[in-house]
Amino acid sequence: MATTQFTRKTLGGDPTEPALTPPPPTPQTAFVRKPKISSGRSRKREIPEGLWTKCPKCETMVFDKELDENIKVCPKCQYHFPIGARERIHSLVETCSFEEMDTDMTSVDVLGFKGVATYTSKLAAYQKATNLKDAVVTGFGRIGPHSVALGVMDFGFLGGSMGSVVGEKITRLIERATARQRPLVIISTSGGARMYEGMFSLMQMAKTAAALAYHAQARLPYISVLTHPTTAGVMASYASLGDLILAEPGAMIGFAGPRVIKDTTQAELPPGFQTAEFLLDHGLIDAIVPRKEMKTRLIEYLDYLTAGMRNGELAAKA
Numbered sequence: 001m002a003t004t005q006f007t008r009k010t011l012g013g014d015p016t017e018p019a020l021t022p023p024p025p026t027p028q029t030a031f032v033r034k035p036k037i038s039s040g041r042s043r044k045r046e047i048p049e050g051l052w053t054k055c056p057k058c059e060t061m062v063f064d065k066e067l068d069e070n071i072k073v074c075p076k077c078q079y080h081f082p083i084g085a086r087e088r089i090h091s092l093v094e095t096c097s098f099e100e101m102d103t104d105m106t107s108v109d110v111l112g113f114k115g116v117a118t119y120t121s122k123l124a125a126y127q128k129a130t131n132l133k134d135a136v137v138t139g140f141g142r143i144g145p146h147s148v149a150l151g152v153m154d155f156g157f158l159g160g161s162m163g164s165v166v167g168e169k170i171t172r173l174i175e176r177a178t179a180r181q182r183p184l185v186i187i188s189t190s191g192g193a194r195m196y197e198g199m200f201s202l203m204q205m206a207k208t209a210a211a212l213a214y215h216a217q218a219r220l221p222y223i224s225v226l227t228h229p230t231t232a233g234v235m236a237s238y239a240s241l242g243d244l245i246l247a248e249p250g251a252m253i254g255f256a257g258p259r260v261i262k263d264t265t266q267a268e269l270p271p272g273f274q275t276a277e278f279l280l281d282h283g284l285i286d287a288i289v290p291r292k293e294m295k296t297r298l299i300e301y302l303d304y305l306t307a308g309m310r311n312g313e314l315a316a317k318a
């Protein structure tokens with residue numbers, strides 16, 4: 001038996017012998033048919049997964065550890081990879097200064113939404129995968145010397161969509177910032193309103209905008225940071241209402257997607273349409289700030305914006 005197999009092996013690749021499929025691997029045949037080199041190669045192919053990430057812009061393979069140390073920015077071409085809410089907060093606030101609010105607030109399936117998957121099952125899956133309850137983390141923390149109300153969205157949770165929890169958490173953050181006389185910083189990334197909650201998602205736009213009006217009335221500064229991508233309902237509410245609007249380089253920012261706009265207007269869109277750089281040129285954004293400079297620049301801006309209060313109410317309440 002073994003002899004015939006050896007004979008067949010030497011004839012391997014002969015098209016007239018279609019029955020030459022490998023026999024079940026007994027230790028002996030495995031040794032003959034699968035030289036060590038090939039098994040070594042396949043193992044090598046498996047190693048990069050989870051250790052290296054290919055940069056979509058410059059196509060360099062970046063070591064994941066290096067990417068993490070560089071707050072998810074490609075060290076070669078400065079491409080900004082998506083970053084989770086907690087990781088971003090960690091990159092901005094002083095160690096141990098962040099106090100999270102409304103940690104257990106979770107969405108309810110008010111519409112009894114059933115599609116390919118139910119809303120309840122989607123929520124459970126994303127909560128497990130991201131270790132977040134919903135698409136935003138809010139709280140108070142210190143950025144440099146400034147105690148601020150900070151809200152950070154996470155695109156990894158259902159595309160950073162705004163449902164009633166995101167809206168409520170942002171609104172509570174703004175209201176508490178007003179009550180405590182604190183500047184507000186919200187870092188947005190979102191695909192828009194959450195379709196699973198229908199009208200309840202859309203209501204959040206008015207709610208957050210109204211809370212911001214009270215915050216502004218109290219003469220407190222609000223810095224909105226737009227990251228890739230910030231679109232639709234979020235862009236059309238609190239994200240575009242900052243006293244100062246910053247954006248990360250290359251971020252896609254807009255209301256409707258480019259294809260929808262093109263189909264509706266029947267016009268060619270200008271090059272670079274809906275990028276942070278285009279919107280800076282057209283006056284919607286005040287500055288483009290690379291992620292690595294975000295903390296220092298936020299401190300600088302907060303210095304300016306709170307200058308009038310430093311010796312007054314803010315200092316007294318700090």
Ligand SMILES: [Zn+2]
Pocket residue numbers: 055056057058059060074075076077078079
């Ligand atoms: Zn790159």
